[in-house]
Each structure stands twice: as C-alpha cells, then as structure tokens.
Amino acid sequence: MERIYNFSAGPAVLPQQVLEQARDELLNWQGCGMSVMEMSHRGKEFMGIAAQAEADLRELLAIPANYKVLFLQGGASSQFAMAPMNLLRGKKSADYVNTGEWSKKAIKEAKKYCSVNVAATSEDKNFSYAPTQDKWSLDANAAYVHYTPNETIGGVEFHWVPQMLESGTGNVPLVADMSSNILSKPIDVSQYGVIYAGAQKNIGPAGLTIVIVREDLLGETLAGTPSMFDYKIHADNDSMYNTPPTYGIYIAGLVFKLLKHNGGLAAMEAHNIAKANVLYDYLDATGFYHCPTAKENRSRMNIPFTLKDAALDEAFLKGAKERGLVQLKGHRSVGGMRASIYNAMPIDGVRALVEHMKAFEKQHG
Numbered sequence: 001m002e003r004i005y006n007f008s009a010g011p012a013v014l015p016q017q018v019l020e021q022a023r024d025e026l027l028n029w030q031g032c033g034m035s036v037m038e039m040s041h042r043g044k045e046f047m048g049i050a051a052q053a054e055a056d057l058r059e060l061l062a063i064p065a066n067y068k069v070l071f072l073q074g075g076a077s078s079q080f081a082m083a084p085m086n087l088l089r090g091k092k093s094a095d096y097v098n099t100g101e102w103s104k105k106a107i108k109e110a111k112k113y114c115s116v117n118v119a120a121t122s123e124d125k126n127f128s129y130a131p132t133q134d135k136w137s138l139d140a141n142a143a144y145v146h147y148t149p150n151e152t153i154g155g156v157e158f159h160w161v162p163q164m165l166e167s168g169t170g171n172v173p174l175v176a177d178m179s180s181n182i183l184s185k186p187i188d189v190s191q192y193g194v195i196y197a198g199a200q201k202n203i204g205p206a207g208l209t210i211v212i213v214r215e216d217l218l219g220e221t222l223a224g225t226p227s228m229f230d231y232k233i234h235a236d237n238d239s240m241y242n243t244p245p246t247y248g249i250y251i252a253g254l255v256f257k258l259l260k261h262n263g264g265l266a267a268m269e270a271h272n273i274a275k276a277n278v279l280y281d282y283l284d285a286t287g288f289y290h291c292p293t294a295k296e297n298r299s300r301m302n303i304p305f306t307l308k309d310a311a312l313d314e315a316f317l318k319g320a321k322e323r324g325l326v327q328l329k330g331h332r333s334v335g336g337m338r339a340s341i342y343n344a345m346p347i348d349g350v351r352a353l354v355e356h357m358k359a360f361e362k363q364h365g
Contacts, residue, residue: 005349008327009152009302009340010180011200016344018254036250041243049246050239053253060259063189063212068235070211071249076102076179076198078209078229080109083146083175083194086213086231088114089220091143095119095172097136097162100127100151101333102177110146113222117142126334127154129294133162144173144193150181150299152340153331155291157181157299161191173217181301182210183259184343185269193217199248201301202343204255208248259343268343275341276300278350288361292334306336309364313337316360323356325349 006013029036032045039046054069063069072078083106084094094114096107098121110116117139120131138145150157162174173193182197189195189212199208211231218232227233233241259268280298283291283305291298291305307313313329313336320328330338341350 002324004324004326005345005352006327007325007339007341007345007349007353009201009331009338010198011206012202012340012342013344014204014251015255015258017258018251021254022251037247039246041240041246046246046250049250049253050244053249053256056253056256056260057210060183060256060265061187061189061212066215067189068211068213068215068218068231069239070213070231070234071239071244071252072209072211072234073207073245075206075209076177076196077105077109079177079196079211080106081112082211082229082231083144083196084110084113085222085225085229086220087173087175087194087217088143088222089217091141093117093139093142095136095138095142095145097121097131097145097147098123099130099148099156100154101331102151102153102179103148106146106148106177114143119145122156126292127151127156128292128297130156130158130297133160136162142172144175146175146177148177150178150301152180152299152302153304153334153338155293155299155302155304155338156297157301159297161188173214180342181299183255183265183268184272184301186265199252201340202255204248204252206248208245208252210252271347272300272341272343275345275347275350276303278347278354279303279339279341282354282357286357286361288365289357301342302338302340304330304334304336304338306330306334310335312360312364315364319360320353320356323352325353325356328353 027035092115095117098118107116119138120136122129122131175194176192178195179198180201183202193214195212197210200206213231218235221230283289288308289305328337330336
C-alpha cells in the first residue's frame with residue numbers, strides 16, 4: 001500500500017507502532033479474553049490501564065504531586081465553559097489573550113459566566129503573531145489569565161510562558177489550552193493553574209480530554225454548575241464519576257509509553273524542531289511560497305503557507321494528493337495551505353511535502 005501522509009489539523013495521525021499494538025490487542029487485550037472497549041471501567045484490568053496512563057503522563061510532564069490529572073470527555077470546547085465555572089471562585093472577571101479562532105471561541109463562552117477583559121489581541125494583523133507580555137493590559141481583579149499557546153489556524157505558537165501575575169489575593173492562575181502542542185516539548189507544569197487539551201493532536205483519538213489542575217483551585221464552582229462540569233467531583237472520583245472514554249485512555253497510555261521509550265519530551269522537541277525546520281527553511285528560500293506567520297511565533301505543529309498565485313491552489317492540492325500528501329488545504333480565514341505536523345508525523349512526510357513543493361514551483365514558477 002502506498003504511504004499516505006496526512007497533514008490534517010485534527011483528528012491527526014497516530015504513531016504507527018501504537019496503531020499496530022492496538023490492532024493486535026483489539027479482540028483480546030493481553031490474554032484477558034476481551035477488548036478494552038468491552039471492559040468494565042471499574043474492573044481491575046481497566047483500572048490498571050488508567051492508573052498506568054496517569055503515571056506515565058505524570059512522569060513525561062513531571063507533574064507535581066499537588067496537581068490532579070483528569071481524563072474527561074467533551075473536548076477542549078467543553079473546557080471553555082468549565083474553566084470559568086471552576087476558576088472564577090467568587091470573582092466577576094477573567095483575562096483572555098486573543099490570538100486566533102480558538103481564543104475567540106474560549107472568550108465567547110466565558111462571556112456567559114463573567115466579564116472578559118481581552119488583555120491583548122493580534123487581530124490587527126489577522127492573528128499572525130503573539131503579543132509580547134509587555135503589551136498586555138491585565139485586570140488586577142481577574143480570577144485567572146487564559147491563553148492558547150498554539151493556534152492551529154494561524155500557525156502561531158508562544159515559545160515563552162507568561163509569568164504568573166500578582167494580585168491582591170495572591171498569584172493569578174495561568175490557564176492554557178494546549179490542545180495542539182501538548183507533549184510536543186517539555187513544560188513546567190508548576191507555572192500553570194490549569195492545563196487542558198483535547199487528545200486528537202498528540203495524545204490519542206478524538207473523544208478524550210486531559211485536564212491538569214492545581215489542587216487548591218478545586219471545590220468552589222459557580223452556583224448551578226452541573227456535576228459533570230465540576231473538576232473536584234472528577235478528581236475525587238479518579239475520573240470515574242461516570243464511564244470515562246475507556247478506549248481513548250488506553251490509546252493515550254500506549255502513546256505515553258512510546259514517548260517515554262523514545263526519550264521523553266526533550267527528544268520529541270528536538271524531533272519537532274527538525275521537522276519544522278525542513279519546511280520553514282524551504283519557505284524562507286523561495287519567493288513562490290509565503291508563510292504569513294511572524295518568524296518569532298512560528299508554530300512547530302501547524303505551518304500555513306500560500307502560493308504566489310492563489311489560482312494554482314487546486315492544482316497544487318491535486319498534485320499533492322497524487323503523491324500521497326493529503327489534507328493540506330488551509331483554513332478559509334488564512335487561505336492557501338496548512339501542513340499540520342504533530343508528533344506522529346515522520347520527518348519523511350515533511351521531506352516529501354517539500355519535494356512536491358519544489359517540483360510544483362519548477363513547473364509553475
């Protein structure tokens with residue numbers, strides 16, 4: 001079968017080794033006679049799978065003991081509401097940094113529960129950069145500060161972490177939607193109050209959501225918050241308050257083990273830098289293609305680029321598909337192309353894309 005390289009922004013590719021192991025264990029997990037999808041979530045087999053997945057994630061991210069790890073459902077979009085419901089804690093406002101489509105969605109949802117101060121925005125340049133912290137206008141009374149470290153559509157990534165900010169009642173928690181760059185590099189979890197991420201980029205299949213929350217932020221939700229939206233209830237029940245996304249947790253656990261085996265997140269970061277450089281180096285060397293993202297904020301996960309003549313877009317995509325390069329069409333707000341090169345994308349896939357780009361430029365340039 002011809003190798004297909006899928007550059008979709010999500011759901012994204014999974015490591016081949018993980019897919020092969022999942023295939024081999026699909027009907028009979030480690031000799032127990034049943035699939036993971038058939039197990040009771042309270043049986044010893046699945047409880048062991050979930051516990052090991054959490055332990056491996058904690059090791060990968062060096063998660064401090066005073067943080068809870070939750071395996072939830074609802075995607076990152078559910079966290080747009082869960083964050084204010086759990087973190088306002090008697091306050092009336094929150095700070096948000098607006099760097100693109102996912103920031104905007106989080107802001108829109110938060111406005112249902114509190115006053116939102118947009119502390120900074122890059123909308124003036126079509127979300128092509130990340131505002132430096134000296135440009136932020138923060139509310140001293142904000143309950144928390146929310147930002148999106150990597151925006152998939154504009155290909156904008158923060159390569160620095162905002163500093164925890166002092167208020168009259170202590171540190172203002174930093175909240176991050178890491179859906180599209182979690183596990184792509186080491187991070188210092190202790191700098192955050194809450195990290196949340198949909199799984200379908202670097203962790204596992206769609207349907208699983210990871211939340212990492214500092215313990216002191218649990219237990220003071222807005223009045224009327226549904227039980228399923230209360231972090232403390234999930235924490236107190238080890239993510240088993242309801243039936244969790246069992247197969248997603250199993251696949252995530254396989255990914256965590258593979259990352260550990262391959263050298264952890266430092267090795268993953270080096271791999272991701274090398275992949276991104278293959279494409280960015282070519283984009284910087286040609287006038288036929290253009291990357292609209294500010295160089296200092298270029299994402300290692302999502303790389304948008306346009307052709308010199310947009311009338312050639314369809315021909316470019318058709319030729320790419322013939323080479324086994326799929327899902328390259330860019331978002332309508334940016335146009336052109338977008339290559340999403342999450343953890344599981346091999347460097348050979350990026351090289352194959354660049355070879356197509358070179359050949360297409362030679363033919364049409």
